[in-house]
Amino acid sequence: ILNVEQSPQSLHVQEGDSTNFTCSFPSSNFYALHWYRWETAKSPEALFVMTLNGDEKKKGRISATLNTKEGYSYLYIKGSQPEDSATYLCAFQAGGTSYGKLTFGQGTILTVHP
Amino acid sequence: SAVISQKPSRDICQRGTSLTIQCQVDSQVTMMFWYRQQPGQSLTLIATANQGSEATYESGFVIDKFPISRPNLTFSTLTVSNMSPEDSSIYLCSGSWGGRNTEAFFGQGTRLTVV
Numbered sequence: 112i113l114n115v116e117q118s119p120q121s122l123h124v125q126e127g128d129s130t131n132f133t134c135s136f137p138s139s140n141f142y143a144l145h146w147y148r149w150e151t152a153k154s155p156e157a158l159f160v161m162t163l164n165g166d167e168k169k170k171g172r173i174s175a176t177l178n179t180k181e182g183y184s185y186l187y188i189k190g191s192q193p194e195d196s197a198t199y200l201c202a203f204q205a206g207g208t209s210y211g212k213l214t215f216g217q218g219t220i221l222t223v224h225p
Numbered sequence: 226s227a228v229i230s231q232k233p234s235r236d237i238c239q240r241g242t243s244l245t246i247q248c249q250v251d252s253q254v255t256m257m258f259w260y261r262q263q264p265g266q267s268l269t270l271i272a273t274a275n276q277g278s279e280a281t282y283e284s285g286f287v288i289d290k291f292p293i294s295r296p297n298l299t300f301s302t303l304t305v306s307n308m309s310p311e312d313s314s315i316y317l318c319s320g321s322w323g324g325r326n327t328e329a330f331f332g333q334g335t336r337l338t339v340v
Contacts, residue, residue, distance in 0.1 A: 115267070143325055152234070155317075157226065157328035200268070202329075211256045211321050213329060215268040 117216035134201030231332025248318035
C-alpha cells in the first residue's frame with residue numbers, strides 16, 4: 112500500500128500571507144508527482160505535474176518543488192487571496208503496472224480570510 | 226485537458242437501492258478511472274475503466290458492488306449497488322491520456338448520501 116501524506120491537514124491564513132504545504136511520498140518506483148486544487152462542487156484543477164528530482168514549477172503566485180530522493184514536495188502560495196481557499200491535493204504516480212493510477216494524500220484545506 | 230461532465234452532482238438514496246453515475250468526456254481519452262472519497266479520507270481509486278472489457282478493480286473493491294461500464298472512449302458509468310450508509314461518499318471520475326507529464330482531469334463529482 113502506497114503512503115502519501117500531506118501536512119498540515121488544514122490551514123487558516125490572512126489575506127496577503129504566504130503559506131506552504133508538504134507532501135511526502137514513497138521514494139521508490141517514482142514516476143510523477145501531481146498537485147491539484149479542489150474547490151467544493153467543482154472539478155479538481157491540475158496545478159503541476161512534476162517528474163524530475165529538483166524540479167521547480169511556477170504558475171502565477173503558486174510554485175512547487177520536488178525531491179524524489181527523499182520523497183517530498185512543497186507547494187508555496189505567495190500573497191494568499193480569498194479565492195485561493197480550496198483543498199490542495201498531491202498525488203503520487205508510480206511506474207510500471209500502476210501506469211496512470213494516482214494515489215492521493217488526504218489534502219490540505221486552505222482558508223484565506225479577508 | 227478534456228472536459229468531463231459527471232451526473233448526478235448529488236443524490237440521497239435509500240439503503241438497499243442502487244445508483245448509476247455517468248461520465249461523458251468531450252473527446253476520446255485513453256484511460257478512465259473511478260475514485261471515491263469517504264468523509265475525512267483520501268481520494269481512493271476504485272477501478273480502472275477499460276474500453277470494451279471488464280474494469281480492473283483495486284484491492285477491497287469488487288465488481289458485484291461497483292459494476293463499471295465503458296462502451297467507448299468517451300463514456301463510462303459506475304453503479305453503486307445495494308447501498309449502505311458506508312457508501313456515503315464523493316465519487317469522482319477521471320481521465321488521462323497517459324504519459325509522464327500528463328495531468329489527469331476530473332468530473333465535478335457526485336456527492337452521495339445513503340439513508
